[in-house]
Amino acid sequence: MSKFFGKSAVLVSVQSEFDIENFESIDELEELCKTLGIVAVDKVIQRRNKADPVFYLGIGKLKTVREYCQHNRIDLLVVDDELTPVQQRNIEEFMRIKTVDRTQVILEIFSKHATTAEGKLQVEMARLVYELPRLRGKGLELSNQGGGIGTRGPGEKVLELDRRRIKNRINSLKKELIKLKANRDNIRKSRVESGYYIVSIAGYTNAGKSTLLSSLSGEKNILVSDKLFSTLNPTIRRVSLPGGRIVLFSDTVGFIRKLPHTLIEAFHSTLEEILYSDIILMLVDISDPCYKNKIVSSYRVLEEIGVFNKETILVFNKVDLVPSDYLESVRIEYPDAIFISAKLGIGIENLLERISQYTHNSDIYARIKFRYSEKGNILKFSEFIDIDVLVENDGYCVYDICGPEKIVEKILKSIDFVKEGDVR
Ligand SMILES: Nc1nc2c(ncn2[C@@H]2O[C@H](COP(=O)(O)OP(=O)(O)OP(=O)(O)O)[C@@H](O)[C@H]2O)c(=O)[nH]1
Ligand SMILES: [Mg+2]
Known part of the structure; x- marks a missing residue:
């Protein structure tokens, strides 16, 4: 249970005239608070160009908030931005109640949800x-x-x-x-060198990333929850594409607006999983009225961790929660996106089909002729490549193989090939 559990709070946010995002930012803060068991009794937005360097809100507004808090026995003030040490001290002295900022709230959630x-x-x-x-x-x-x-x-x-x-x-x-990063790097390196295609599921917290991984891999053991930031460290599972080809999927920490820098830095090695994947699924909750801003801030986080020019597929999730005409209008606006319900299993085939298309475009092909005794050495890769048997007899085989470059190269290097004239 969080140390803030059961506390009643007033949430405050400064919003500039040009900043349409902030209205949603305070709603999001309310969700974050809910995850910690804090009850948001009221939300206050002050319109001003910049936060006050001394008190965050203007002093007049803060006075009103103080009176409200005194009358309503509020025991916590939650601020929608990261406060400077000076602002935090001044507000607490003025308000005489505990004051926490957005970063502290997120840190608290992370510390509650960290399991590894x-x-x-x-x-x-x-x-x-x-x-x-x-x-x-x-x-x-x-x-x-x-x-x-x-x-x-x-x-x-x-x-x-x-x-x-x-x-x-x-x-x-x-x-x-x-040290842990070195370990993770080694595991990742062997995964990347193994040549399997890796798909990472990225996106806002609560978009349904873990639900998607669970539904694709058929594994029930993956934590799914309506709390924010349920997943912190990467989970990797095998998923088979139509036709049976296996690819690896990874699910990791979700994004949020104003994700504190300290956390981005601390979680960099975790977020790097996304950097080393072949395809990114950018998962978006279509039932969220602010989904557009969330798409923007998710792409911003990708940039921040250094993802550029990587195959990214926009995937709208939770289609079961919106009316069909709304769904149609979003489809028209995003013709290249895929629409799914991870929970109900709707649209999953389309998604896998799109991933298959990508893998086929990246695959390399080879025709190989080898001794029959080598067959086992090829078949051990059969989960990750496509094999077309052209000839197979006691003496030799001819296969057309296609698959990830690294795997095909590995086969070409390790197999004892039969040259023309060797066998008949
Ligand atoms: N109705 C509906 N709910 C869904 C769907 N997909 C996920 N959910 C719900 O959305 C909530 C969040 O799902 P998760 O899979 O935990 O989300 P996440 O993206 O992994 O979240 P974090 O790990 O916290 O970043 C859960 O309550 C899920 O049951 C869907 O397609 N339809
Ligand atoms: Mg999750």
Whole structure:
């Protein structure tokens, strides 16, 4: 259970005149809060060009919020952006209730949902990087007792010690994560070298990525939940395409608007799974009225992790939740997209067909003539390539094979070929 569970909160957001996205941003913040069990009692949006550097909201607005909170026994203020350490301190002193920002909310969700050793370390790292410039409290209070300007009070020393401790911990976490990354890189390298096609399912949190992986692979054991950020670390499964060819699918951490930088950095090695795939499925929840903005911010995250010029298929999910005329209008607007319901299994064949098309376009072909005794060495790749048997007798075989470049190359290198005239 999160430490904020059951708290009633007011959510505040600053929205500039030009920023149409922010209305949705606060609704999204409400969803994030719900994931932690926080009850959003009210949402306040202030229109101004920029957040106030001292109090985030204008002081007049903040006063109104303070009165509201006092009258309604609100115990938490949640701010829709990352606050500077100064803003956070000022707001808390002024409001006299706990104040958390969007980054803290997301960090808290991540820390609740991290299950793997790597995920836990990644979250701890992100949290410490966030907390380091915000250290205060005991240390600072003590330092006020410590003499006049220019002298370092006892509190400052405590603060300095805390800082050093956190920096040391960050450094040792970095080292541990580098080790884990090396391990992950090796596994990934052997996966990439194996030559199998890898499809990654990317997209906004809650778009239905894990549901899709579960439905494609037939595996029930994949965590699906209406909570945000249920999946943090990558899950990889084998999926067979029409015709029986096996490709690998990976599902990983979801995206969100204003994904905190500390998290992008900490989760970089996890997000890199997307970077090393052959095809990206960009999954979008069609039933979400803000899906267009979510598409934009998902592509932004892809850019941020360095994905350029990669085959990306836009896939609209949850078609079962929208009326058919609405669905039609989206189809017309996005003629190249695929429309599915991962939950009900609608449109899955089209999706697999599209992936098959891609794999066929990337496949390479070879006609090979080899001794019958070599047959087993070819058939062990049969899940990942297409084989057309042209000749097969006790002496030799002639096959047309087509498949991923690396696998076909591997076969060409390892097989003892029969030259013309060797066998009849
Ligand atoms: N109606 C409907 N609900 C769906 C569909 N696909 C997924 N859902 C629901 O959407 C919610 C989120 O699904 P997940 O598969 O956990 O989403 P995700 O993209 O993996 O989310 P994170 O791991 O949190 O990023 C769950 O409640 C699913 O049951 C669908 O096609 N139709
Ligand atoms: Mg998931």
